[in-house]
Amino acid sequence: MKWDWEKFYDKVYNWLLTFGPxxxxxxxxxxIGLWLIRMLSRVIKRVLSNHNFSPSLRIxxxxxxxxxxxxxxxxxxxxxxxxxxxxxxxxxxxxxxxxGLALSGTLQNFVSGILILVLKPYRVGDNIATQGQEGTAxxxxxxxxxxxxxxxxxxxxxxxxxxNNVVTxxxxxGKRRLDIDIKLVYSxxxxxxxxxxxxxxxxxxNILPEPPFxxxxxxxxxxxxxxxxxxxxxAHGFYDMxxxxxxxxxIELKNAGIKFPLK
Numbered sequence: 001m002k003w004d005w006e007k008f009y010d011k012v013y014n015w016l017l018t019f020g021p022x023x024x025x026x027x028x029x030x031x032i033g034l035w036l037i038r039m040l041s042r043v044i045k046r047v048l049s050n051h052n053f054s055p056s057l058r059i060x061x062x063x064x065x066x067x068x069x070x071x072x073x074x075x076x077x078x079x080x081x082x083x084x085x086x087x088x089x090x091x092x093x094x095x096x097x098x099x100g101l102a103l104s105g106t107l108q109n110f111v112s113g114i115l116i117l118v119l120k121p122y123r124v125g126d127n128i129a130t131q132g133q134e135g136t137a138x139x140x141x142x143x144x145x146x147x148x149x150x151x152x153x154x155x156x157x158x159x160x161x162x163x164n165n166v167v168t169x170x171x172x173x174g175k176r177r178l179d180i181d182i183k184l185v186y187s188x189x190x191x192x193x194x195x196x197x198x199x200x201x202x203x204x205x206n207i208l209p210e211p212p213f214x215x216x217x218x219x220x221x222x223x224x225x226x227x228x229x230x231x232x233x234x235a236h237g238f239y240d241m242x243x244x245x246x247x248x249x250x251i252e253l254k255n256a257g258i259k260f261p262l263k
Contacts, residue, residue, distance in 0.1 A: 007035035026080045033073040041066050060078065112163035113142040113259045127235060128169040131157060134170070150239065175208055178242055181218065182249060185259045190217065190227075193258060195228055200252045208232040224261040 007218045044062055110257035117140060122128050126137050128147065134150035145162055147155045170176065184193060194215050197228055201213055229249075253260075 001055055022081055026077045029080060030073065030077050032094060033069075033076070037066055037069045037073065040069070069139065080215050084253075085100045108160040109143045109158045112159035113140070113144075115163055116140060116145070116159055116256065121167055121171070127173060127238075129168040129170055130162060130165060131155075133157075171240070175232050176235045176238050178231050178238065178245070180231075180232050180242070180245055180249065182227045182229070182253070183224045184227060185224050187263050188258050192256070193253070196252055196256055196258070197227070200248050201229075201231065201245075204245065206233060206237065208234070223263070 041062055044065055050123060105189075116122075122137055122140075124137055124140055127135070128137055132147055133155055135147040135153075137145055137154065138154075139146040142159075144159055145157050147157060163256045182197075197215050201207060202235060207213065208231075213232070214228075214230040216228060217225055219226040229245070231241075231245070
């Protein structure tokens, strides 16, 4: 069978006349679109850098915007060429519903991670209390936060739990009030006890001068009363100072003959 080149050339020529302009337009849109997306990505990177966004969040937002625009660009090019997108759209919609149902918990953690990075209820290095745990936030990722407890345990907490529950930031203000309660029998002279405690506080370093410390009777019981000492200390080192002050108070009060209740 002899190949009819003339008919073949006619078909190619007709196809070029019909689809050639569309193809050239689609290629032009694709090239220009990629260039615009690159330029926009640079602008977004510069803007986010100037606003001190978290590195993790900055990279994610840049990639998300670039990927979304690239997908829209491809769909636009396909539409210009004349490719029907109805079937493709139905497949994508079905896949999105299935993925959303399967990853609902993961997506919640993801959205919560973005909110934490943007709103900054706590930062890396802050001491926080949440989920019955206290420790230092060592990393904030998009899906989870890593907390190093004060007894050196690493806890991985999904961000969804942190955004939907109370999180106490123990160190954001830079200082904390340390309250120490001391039980004493009524035979002790309150003025003598307060003077001993004041003198002891005067020998301790790292106690903040402002606000000033307070010492007073906070509670009366049948067989004893309670003196409470309020001092302000740096948030970091709070527990070390608690141990130190308790030890110092016991030593000084015992050496002065101050009596403690038996129970």
